[in-house]
Amino acid sequence: MAKLGAFEELVLLSVGCLGDGAYGVAIKELLRKKCKRNPSVGALHSALYRLEDKGMLKSWEGGATSARGGRRKKFYMLTAYGIKALEEAHQIRAVLSKNVPGLNLAFNE
Amino acid sequence: MNRQVPKPPGIAEALLRWFCSEEVVETLLGDLYELHGKRTAALGKWRADIYFFMEVVDLFRPFAWKKKHNLITNYRMLFKLSLKIARRHFLKQKKFTLINIFGLTLGLSSFLLILFYVNHELSFDRFHVNSDQVFRVNCSFQDNAGNVTTLVNSPPALAPGIRGRFPELEKISRLRYTQNCLLSNEGVHFYEDRGYYADSVFLEILQFELLSGSPTTALVQPNSVVITEDMALKYFDDPAPLGETLLLNNTISLEVTGILANLPANSHLNFDFLISFPTYIVPEGYASDLSSWGWLGFLTYVKLQPNTDPEQFEAGLANYFEELNPDDPSPIRPIVQNMSDIYLGSVDMTDDLASHIRSGNRFSMKALMIVAILVLLIAGFNFSNLSQALSVNRSKSTGIRKVLGADGKSIVFQLVIESLLLTFFSLLLSIGFVYLVFPFVSRFANWEFYPGLIEIQKVVPVMIAAGIFIGILSSFYPALGFAKMNVVKSLKGTLKTETRSPLQFKNVLLTLQFAISISLICASLIIFKQINYLRNTDTGYTSENVVVIKTLPEDMSRFYKLYKDRLVQHSSVLQVSRSERVIGDPWPFSVIRNVDEGPEMNKRIFFNQVDYDYFTTMGVLMDSGRSFSKEYMNDSTQAIIVNQKAVGLLELENPIGEQVHFFELDGPRTIVGVVEDFNYTSLHQELGPAAIILPFIDLEYMYVRFHPGNPKNQIAILEDTWQQLTTGTPLEWKFMDADLESLYHSEEKLSSMIQAFSILAILLACLGLYGIVAFMVSKRIKEVGIRKVLGASVFSLYSLFIKTYIYQIMVATVVTLPLTHHLLNGWLENFAYHIRIPWWVYPTAALLLTLITLAAITFQILNAARVNPSRLIRQE
Numbered sequence A: 001m002a003k004l005g006a007f008e009e010l011v012l013l014s015v016g017c018l019g020d021g022a023y024g025v026a027i028k029e030l031l032r033k034k035c036k037r038n039p040s041v042g043a044l045h046s047a048l049y050r051l052e053d054k055g056m057l058k059s060w061e062g063g064a065t066s067a068r069g070g071r072r073k074k075f076y077m078l079t080a081y082g083i084k085a086l087e088e089a090h091q092i093r094a095v096l097s098k099n100v101p102g103l104n105l106a107f108n109e
Numbered sequence B: 001m002n003r004q005v006p007k008p009p010g011i012a013e014a015l016l017r018w019f020c021s022e023e024v025v026e027t028l029l030g031d032l033y034e035l036h037g038k039r040t041a042a043l044g045k046w047r048a049d050i051y052f053f054m055e056v057v058d059l060f061r062p063f064a065w066k067k068k069h070n071l072i073t074n075y076r077m078l079f080k081l082s083l084k085i086a087r088r089h090f091l092k093q094k095k096f097t098l099i100n101i102f103g104l105t106l107g108l109s110s111f112l113l114i115l116f117y118v119n120h121e122l123s124f125d126r127f128h129v130n131s132d133q134v135f136r137v138n139c140s141f142q143d144n145a146g147n148v149t150t151l152v153n154s155p156p157a158l159a160p161g162i163r164g165r166f167p168e169l170e171k172i173s174r175l176r177y178t179q180n181c182l183l184s185n186e187g188v189h190f191y192e193d194r195g196y197y198a199d200s201v202f203l204e205i206l207q208f209e210l211l212s213g214s215p216t217t218a219l220v221q222p223n224s225v226v227i228t229e230d231m232a233l234k235y236f237d238d239p240a241p242l243g244e245t246l247l248l249n250n251t252i253s254l255e256v257t258g259i260l261a262n263l264p265a266n267s268h269l270n271f272d273f274l275i276s277f278p279t280y281i282v283p284e285g286y287a288s289d290l291s292s293w294g295w296l297g298f299l300t301y302v303k304l305q306p307n308t309d310p311e312q313f314e315a316g317l318a319n320y321f322e323e324l325n326p327d328d329p330s331p332i333r334p335i336v337q338n339m340s341d342i343y344l345g346s347v348d349m350t351d352d353l354a355s356h357i358r359s360g361n362r363f364s365m366k367a368l369m370i371v372a373i374l375v376l377l378i379a380g381f382n383f384s385n386l387s388q389a390l391s392v393n394r395s396k397s398t399g400i401r402k403v404l405g406a407d408g409k410s411i412v413f414q415l416v417i418e419s420l421l422l423t424f425f426s427l428l429l430s431i432g433f434v435y436l437v438f439p440f441v442s443r444f445a446n447w448e449f450y451p452g453l454i455e456i457q458k459v460v461p462v463m464i465a466a467g468i469f470i471g472i473l474s475s476f477y478p479a480l481g482f483a484k485m486n487v488v489k490s491l492k493g494t495l496k497t498e499t500r501s502p503l504q505f506k507n508v509l510l511t512l513q514f515a516i517s518i519s520l521i522c523a524s525l526i527i528f529k530q531i532n533y534l535r536n537t538d539t540g541y542t543s544e545n546v547v548v549i550k551t552l553p554e555d556m557s558r559f560y561k562l563y564k565d566r567l568v569q570h571s572s573v574l575q576v577s578r579s580e581r582v583i584g585d586p587w588p589f590s591v592i593r594n595v596d597e598g599p600e601m602n603k604r605i606f607f608n609q610v611d612y613d614y615f616t617t618m619g620v621l622m623d624s625g626r627s628f629s630k631e632y633m634n635d636s637t638q639a640i641i642v643n644q645k646a647v648g649l650l651e652l653e654n655p656i657g658e659q660v661h662f663f664e665l666d667g668p669r670t671i672v673g674v675v676e677d678f679n680y681t682s683l684h685q686e687l688g689p690a691a692i693i694l695p696f697i698d699l700e701y702m703y704v705r706f707h708p709g710n711p712k713n714q715i716a717i718l719e720d721t722w723q724q725l726t727t728g729t730p731l732e733w734k735f736m737d738a739d740l741e742s743l744y745h746s747e748e749k750l751s752s753m754i755q756a757f758s759i760l761a762i763l764l765a766c767l768g769l770y771g772i773v774a775f776m777v778s779k780r781i782k783e784v785g786i787r788k789v790l791g792a793s794v795f796s797l798y799s800l801f802i803k804t805y806i807y808q809i810m811v812a813t814v815v816t817l818p819l820t821h822h823l824l825n826g827w828l829e830n831f832a833y834h835i836r837i838p839w840w841v842y843p844t845a846a847l848l849l850t851l852i853t854l855a856a857i858t859f860q861i862l863n864a865a866r867v868n869p870s871r872l873i874r875q876e
Helices: A006-021 A024-035 A041-054 A080-098 B010-019 B022-043 B045-058 B075-092 B094-122 B158-162 B229-236 B310-324 B362-390 B395-403 B408-445 B453-484 B487-492 B505-536 B553-568 B614-618 B644-650 B711-725 B736-779 B781-789 B794-828 B841-866 B869-874
Strands: A057-065 A071-078 B134-142 B148-151 B169-177 B181-185 B188-192 B195-198 B210-212 B224-228 B245-248 B252-260 B273-276 B299-304 B332-338 B546-550 B573-579 B589-594 B603-609 B622-625 B639-643 B659-662 B669-675 B690-693 B701-706 B732-735
Touching (some): A006 A071, A006 A080, A024 A071, A024 B022, A041 A057, A041 B022, A041 B045, A071 A080, A071 B022, B010 B022, B010 B045, B075 B094, B075 B408, B094 B362, B094 B408, B094 B453, B094 B736, B134 B310, B224 B229, B224 B245, B252 B273, B310 B332, B362 B408, B362 B453, B362 B505, B362 B736, B395 B408, B408 B453, B408 B736, B505 B736, B505 B794, B505 B841, B546 B711, B553 B711, B589 B644, B639 B644, B644 B669, B644 B690, B701 B711, B711 B732, B732 B736, B781 B841
Parallel strands (some): B195 B273
Antiparallel strands (some): B134 B148, B134 B299, B134 B332, B169 B195, B181 B188, B210 B252, B245 B252, B546 B701, B546 B732, B639 B690, B659 B669
């Protein structure tokens, strides 16, 4: 299994959350709102291309809007491999976290 | 959201588009625009723009960069493929490949030959250690009429006079030409005229390689001689005869104190031996001695301290000359000339002693270089034209290569590779060819050098550069044509190469080739005519049937009268006389003025010392007055004969009987006769005023005029009579007309070289044309058939093909005319006496070229035009 960086993991998760609406600006806003991250366009797209190269994401072209100057959106979705990578990353964390004494793993929405 | 989309800064977008690959730029811009819209709403236009700009800068990341190639290419494979295609193409088009290789080989060979020659010319005297510090002191002299004469010579007092006077002067040495002298060693004796008397430091200034002996001491003692290895073998049959003795003129013994390696061919000084200067005795009768500052009969070489400004030294020297003789109204002005400039930079200077100094001509060198480049260009044009014509045949393969994804660059690359392959193959051939023909060419052109390893090392990079240049130049334009070719048309085979535009690249090149050919034909014609003119001009003397005899001045003074008396008894001998200088050598000059004028009116005049009967021997006619005669006792000291130019110079109406001051010698002399202007030097120089007097020193040259007859008998008479008088001193003779031939030797050399290259250039141009016409005929063969069926005659078909070339030749003539005319006039101006370029030269050249062109292409056209049309049309 290829290595997965922390930021890459967040991007993968965001793509998964957004479902059919996962394209550059949407991902960026989600990361800002939910993850307290504000990546630049360059940083985000560089991660997206990298993940696509690794085979964890696949993309397709969507419709154009006037807000984009008539340009198409590039949508992303998780591949099976991408999902597997996320699960594995989560597994590793869970195992490690469980062995840390005094760590509160309670989950609140 | 605002429906009106705010426009982000265009410059940022342009920047992004510049570095960003096309695949990602649209997605990125879409996101950026969307964000920009939102930011404008939230933060205002200005801050949104700033963000936009920063985002763009931040996007300068590897993933967004333009990729160099879309395809993953394997260069080694591609290169191998190129080579394979090239080989197949060459083999398929054998005829055109051969034409190209032949042309390029000839072009490169001539370029290589000329490169060796130019390299040799430029290498003169640079082999000396510290040659940038060594200079020759020339002297220039201006008379009050403004005539400037520059001599390579300087006065004998200069070297001892300024030694130690200038801090920048390190060493200074004189040379005195030995003129003709007799050297002997126990029965081995020869006349030698390539020697100098040299000061002791000479070999420290010009460090010619000494095989034995010391450069500091070899020339110190009187009666020492340093000889070259060749001469050592000639006299002693021993390469190192140190301490042996040579006898000079049968009187002075010289001890061999040093052996020089044979002098390199690129040394302007060309001597076989050096005698120590203290041995030199000023001959009896000379008006000057070694303390003279006015006797310009020596060569002076100086070595300056490193980093000295030669102009400063020259100015200091000029001041010193003026101080020496403050009252002289026409002082001698010293000119300091660097060693490396002497060979090519002394065209306008004369050597007063006519010693064996080699002198080159920058003009000839440049002319040959230009011609060689032109020949090379013609070969390049051939390649260019033929590849363009052949592109039709290759259009299908090119089309397929394009469909399979070859981009413009790789198509261009293919042709450039082919061209470079051919060029470098031809380069190798031409190196071999030059190696074979060099001995013949150098004998033909009278070159004295043979290229060694150093020369080859110098020339090879230039040749490689020339090869790359000509290879790329000649393939680039046709390659662009290939690259731009329409794929669909080329695959369907409907591509047309023959556009009707006269400015088609191929036609431009052909016209250029014709223009170059015409210029070269014109140049050959004019140079040939000029040399003919020089040879046939009425020089005012008759050189046929005259033998020039050279002996030692001492022998001459001893035996001349007796010898002459015996010779004139022979019925075949017409007249005998002698003189100081031969016709054709530069004559020395002095000053002359009317008797009632002061020295400030001194005018420059050339002079010669001659004996009785000189004018009748040389066939020079008297204009008025009489020749020197024994009946007048005072003739030898008080009479002078001048030419018509001198009469004009002195502004005399009735010159006979007028008195003049000449040479600042003795008293005034009386003009007893005026001779017609005869050309006493070469026709390069304008005939100047000349004075002739009876001798005051021993004369070297003797002339014998015979009745027309068998030359062998004539020489026999001379030899026999001489041997009866003397005891074994050899006699040196030559026929005057044969000797004078050598006057225009360098022009003849240039002429024959240019003629050879013109023929080569025309041959190459015709070869290229032959190739193109062969191709054209094969492409239009069906048209020929149809025309024949419709009733066209062979002649009309013929004219159909040739008319383009006739037009091109006409255009070429007009285009090249001004430049050619200008250049040829420039060359002719080198001669004081030259032809005017006749108008018919240009049409003749054009006609000649037309005939040659037609000869090259007629056969193919007629062949095609005579074939049965049914065969032509059926061909599919």
